[in-house]
Amino acid sequence: MIDTLDDLDVEGTTVGVRVDINSPIGDDGTLADDARLRAHVDTLSELLKRGGRVAVLAHQGRPGGDDFVSLESHAERLSKLLERPVDHVDTTFSDAAREAVRNLENGDCLVLENTRFYSEEYMEFDPDRAAETHLVEGLAPALDVYVNDAFAAAHRSQPSLVGFPTVLPGYAGRVMESELDVLGTIEETPEPRIYVLGGAKVPDSIDVAWSVLEKGLADHVLTAGVVGNVFLIADGVDVGDASSDFIYDQGYWDEIDRAADLLDAYGDSIALPRDVAVERDGERHELGVNALPPGDEEAAMDIGSSTLAYYERLLEDAGTVILNGPAGVFEEEAFATGTRQLYGAATDVEMSIVGGGDTASALRSLGVDGFTHVSTGGGAALRMLTAEPLPAVTALQDGPKRQQPADD
Ligand SMILES: Nc1ncnc2c1ncn2[C@@H]1O[C@H](COP(=O)(O)OP(=O)(O)OP(=O)(O)O)[C@@H](O)[C@H]1O
Numbered sequence: 386m387i388d389t390l391d392d393l394d395v396e397g398t399t400v401g402v403r404v405d406i407n408s409p410i411g412d413d414g415t416l417a418d419d420a421r422l423r424a425h426v427d428t429l430s431e432l433l434k435r436g437g438r439v440a441v442l443a444h445q446g447r448p449g450g451d452d453f454v455s456l457e458s459h460a461e462r463l464s465k466l467l468e469r470p471v472d473h474v475d476t477t478f479s480d481a482a483r484e485a486v487r488n489l490e491n492g493d494c495l496v497l498e499n500t501r502f503y504s505e506e507y508m509e510f511d512p513d514r515a516a517e518t519h520l521v522e523g524l525a526p527a528l529d530v531y532v533n534d535a536f537a538a539a540h541r542s543q544p545s546l547v548g549f550p551t552v553l554p555g556y557a558g559r560v561m562e563s564e565l566d567v568l569g570t571i572e573e574t575p576e577p578r579i580y581v582l583g584g585a586k587v588p589d590s591i592d593v594a595w596s597v598l599e600k601g602l603a604d605h606v607l608t609a610g611v612v613g614n615v616f617l618i619a620d621g622v623d624v625g626d627a628s629s630d631f632i633y634d635q636g637y638w639d640e641i642d643r644a645a646d647l648l649d650a651y652g653d654s655i656a657l658p659r660d661v662a663v664e665r666d667g668e669r670h671e672l673g674v675n676a677l678p679p680g681d682e683e684a685a686m687d688i689g690s691s692t693l694a695y696y697e698r699l700l701e702d703a704g705t706v707i708l709n710g711p712a713g714v715f716e717e718e719a720f721a722t723g724t725r726q727l728y729g730a731a732t733d734v735e736m737s738i739v740g741g742g743d744t745a746s747a748l749r750s751l752g753v754d755g756f757t758h759v760s761t762g763g764g765a766a767l768r769m770l771t772a773e774p775l776p777a778v779t780a781l782q783d784g785p786k787r788q789q790p791a792d793d
Pocket residue numbers: 583584585586587609610611614685686687709710711712713714715716740741742743744745762763764
């Protein structure tokens with residue numbers, strides 16, 4: 386059991402709230418999209434309205450990346466979304482950070498600096514060791530409790546995610562709670578259960594396919610996108626040089642053998658595209674798999690209409706559909722058809738779950754909505770959809786095992 390905000394006496398309590406506001410960053414080094422901030426507004430507003438003193442903890446980007454920046458612009462944006470001042474503190478666990486946290490009054494909110502500015506936050510530790518990091522030992526003395534709302538980062542075993550709940554009473558925020566409610570009970574969702582695996586993260590999709598077929602979670606796995614192309618090659622179809630070179634350039638050549646092993650083991654449960662769409666004379670042109678390969682320059686950019694009809698028939702009988710990754714290059718209108726129609730058909734299934742933050746924003750831009758649940762997480766959602774535990778959730782469930790570090 387995990388405690389939620391319903392179990393927390395918030396008034397006058399100093400709460401460290403771990404959120405996932407890892408967002409696209411513009412050329413000027415500031416926040417370019419606030420969707421992930423909006424997702425946490427309910428949790429933060431509730432804590433503030435109930436008289437909490439809130440210190441927000443979050444990461445942004447990865448060391449070395451262009452998006453590895455300060456959380457200053459995130460704090461500015463949060464201030465607008467929460468309709469109250471939100472200070473940014475340019476450090477995370479120093480004396481100055483502790484002092485800023487201790488100066489909070491009821492209903493005040495501040496954002497501490499990007500946790501990954503400290504190298505230990507970019508390492509994975511077991512919770513006990515994570516509790517001994519500078520971040521946790523430095524900041525925990527200034528906090529009364531810890532709230533984890535960062536579902537999208539819950540597959541990481543990093544100090545801000547597993548260390549704090551080892552030394553402080555931990556609670557799930559509203560985002561975490563609703564994600565766990567839906568994704569944590571995947572084994573109880575209505576059957577037959579269909580997984581639709583598209584997009585370009587082929588190794589992740591093959592991991593998911595193995596896992597859900599081995600565990601008997603999936604009745605069918607429908608393949609699309611680059612994943613579908615890899616399965617076609619594994620099945621002996623020549624998808625042409627352009628698509629094969631793309632797969633090779635991504636370093637996914639070994640995945641073809643894994644896909645072939647999967648087809649050997651569970652071929653009856655795996656559906657492959659029956660036709661694909663390529664660009665010919667500047668337009669969408671569909672080719673049945675028997676008519677492949679296409680021309681040298683013609684890549685398979687979407688599933689075709691026979692595949693769509695076939696997949697839609699399978700979805701008609703489904704109790705639950707779980708989707709991850711687009712069916713084609715949805716960024717180009719001519720190749721958005723597969724994604725729009727397949728995901729559209731999925732909304733008619735009794736329970737429809739979309740895993741993956743990028744997929745979710747693609748669907749918004751295509752105007753497809755009406756799913757039972759759209760997850761805020763990519764990797765975290767995928768892991769839950771295979772019924773695997775998430776370290777940050779396990780740490781919340783286990784509760785504090787060590788004494789709260791005291792001030793020096
Ligand atoms: N047939 C295809 N050929 C080339 N690219 C494709 C094809 N189908 C889909 N894609 C590309 O896949 C990309 C998205 O794949 P990805 O696996 O990253 O999904 P995602 O929704 O971003 O996942 P997540 O939300 O888990 O990060 C898109 O940019 C899309 O253009």
